[in-house]
Amino acid sequence: MSTQQEELQPFVLVIFGATGDLAKRKLFPALYSLYHEGKLHRKFAIIGTGRSAMSLSEFREEVKIGVASFGRTSIENTGEWESFVEKIDYIALDVNDENAYGGLKETVEKSEREQNTGGNRMFYLAIAPSLFGTVSTNLRKGGLTDTTGWKRLVIEKPFGRDFTSAAQLNEQVKQSFSEEEIYRIDHYLGKEMVQNIEVIRFANSMFEPLWNNRHIDNIQITASETVGVEERASYYEHSGALRDMVQNHMLQMVMMVCMEPPSRLKTEAIRDEKVKVMRALRRYTEEEVSQHVVRGQYTAGITNGKKVPGYREETGVDPASTTETFVAAQLFVDNFRWAEVPIYIRTGKRMPKKVTEIVIQFKELPKRLYFNRNNDLNPNLLIIRISPQEGINLLLNAKKQGTDDKIIPIGMEYCNDCMEESPEAYESLLYDATMGDSTFFTRWDEVSLAWKFVDPIRRAWDRDNEGPEPYEAGSWGPGEAHRLLEQNGKKWWPVGDQEHQVVRAVEKPDLS
Numbered sequence: 001m002s003t004q005q006e007e008l009q010p011f012v013l014v015i016f017g018a019t020g021d022l023a024k025r026k027l028f029p030a031l032y033s034l035y036h037e038g039k040l041h042r043k044f045a046i047i048g049t050g051r052s053a054m055s056l057s058e059f060r061e062e063v064k065i066g067v068a069s070f071g072r073t074s075i076e077n078t079g080e081w082e083s084f085v086e087k088i089d090y091i092a093l094d095v096n097d098e099n100a101y102g103g104l105k106e107t108v109e110k111s112e113r114e115q116n117t118g119g120n121r122m123f124y125l126a127i128a129p130s131l132f133g134t135v136s137t138n139l140r141k142g143g144l145t146d147t148t149g150w151k152r153l154v155i156e157k158p159f160g161r162d163f164t165s166a167a168q169l170n171e172q173v174k175q176s177f178s179e180e181e182i183y184r185i186d187h188y189l190g191k192e193m194v195q196n197i198e199v200i201r202f203a204n205s206m207f208e209p210l211w212n213n214r215h216i217d218n219i220q221i222t223a224s225e226t227v228g229v230e231e232r233a234s235y236y237e238h239s240g241a242l243r244d245m246v247q248n249h250m251l252q253m254v255m256m257v258c259m260e261p262p263s264r265l266k267t268e269a270i271r272d273e274k275v276k277v278m279r280a281l282r283r284y285t286e287e288e289v290s291q292h293v294v295r296g297q298y299t300a301g302i303t304n305g306k307k308v309p310g311y312r313e314e315t316g317v318d319p320a321s322t323t324e325t326f327v328a329a330q331l332f333v334d335n336f337r338w339a340e341v342p343i344y345i346r347t348g349k350r351m352p353k354k355v356t357e358i359v360i361q362f363k364e365l366p367k368r369l370y371f372n373r374n375n376d377l378n379p380n381l382l383i384i385r386i387s388p389q390e391g392i393n394l395l396l397n398a399k400k401q402g403t404d405d406k407i408i409p410i411g412m413e414y415c416n417d418c419m420e421e422s423p424e425a426y427e428s429l430l431y432d433a434t435m436g437d438s439t440f441f442t443r444w445d446e447v448s449l450a451w452k453f454v455d456p457i458r459r460a461w462d463r464d465n466e467g468p469e470p471y472e473a474g475s476w477g478p479g480e481a482h483r484l485l486e487q488n489g490k491k492w493w494p495v496g497d498q499e500h501q502v503v504r505a506v507e508k509p510d511l512s
């Protein structure tokens, strides 16, 4: 979780959108797990706000249902739940109404007196992004940002919909909170194995010397999902996979894999190195986009053994929609370390598996000793499993037992969550936010450079009449996504199949 060792800090947390899905499924369950594990200061209070008028007991009941259904910490047979829920208050609030913030201020001050939290305030915006600016302004006008303790603003994604809108939003939010006080969430940065990338790279002498274009052939980052658009059509139609996944989660993983070792394990030193990757990331002109970036949209098919409709048939989706539900791209980080190493990314909905994995493919050896026998050598692969399995798999070549010359790939597998369940991303991030550690939150320059990379791609697609390539639900995306690699003599490695990875890597390249 945190890279720093401060003492736990007391606080009042105000959650905007406390009756929404995110709060119910992620935030309250995460807060309760932290409470259970002693990772919250005992002096704290949570004030939920939402549009609906409801009594405190109704609200607490809603929270309880959410934690019981989605939390990893059981609320059964323990007095702990009762003491946790005592800390929760609720106030109905129209966030657009400047005058309503007086009431919120009173509630916050009352909690501060009761819990003796020293004026530390955290505001969590689990609301529509269009309201981020308004709420931060109203918090200032309502006097809520005027406090004797620290103040922090936690914002969900998306932060803007292109560089211009993100910059405007940033200007607005900065009127009320400084950059150090803004915690922009990218929940991928809260995932155990994403955080582990740094450690795997910088704490092992065997990897760092090889981590460059002399030894790495290519990098493949996959984040595939089996779900379709679900009930989010009104959001997704305007975002598509490019804004929903690539601008944030995929590029964050690229940064973690490609960054230079930071001078110290300090927040800004780490974030500085990540930003340098974004500065070196080759930006495509609108004309170049089609050579390097592929978009797709799912059609009807079968996922998880069930027939599913195509994207255009989903509720709330325009039957002529050109929104992409899949993106694959070939990226280059034009610096000394990574020159000419292709970094392939792909993400999509309605794919065969839900899996997030990073495959580092090492270069082949000179074709001397162990070639031209019955089998070619398999390249060494380092697979970093982000989810649902967490771990590392290192594929090597070895002699098959009992033979003279048969070489087989062997896998050295480490499972990160087999002995003990890992904390949820939101637990880790909420904990860090209460501790004032923003290492795994995105800084404005990262966000702005990510938009600058994504914007020309979006513009190229918006002016192109052809729309995304169709792909059948349950497949690995459109044929173009495979051709992107094949044109360079490469292929996507199979992902997400622990037991058969070794065999399949050799025998069945993933060309579905």
Ligand code: BG6
Binding pocket: 223, 225, 244, 245, 356
């Ligand atoms: C969210 C996207 O940020 O990430 C969703 O808005 C996507 O569309 C989700 O489903 C994927 O997250 P995870 O943690 O399930 O891989």
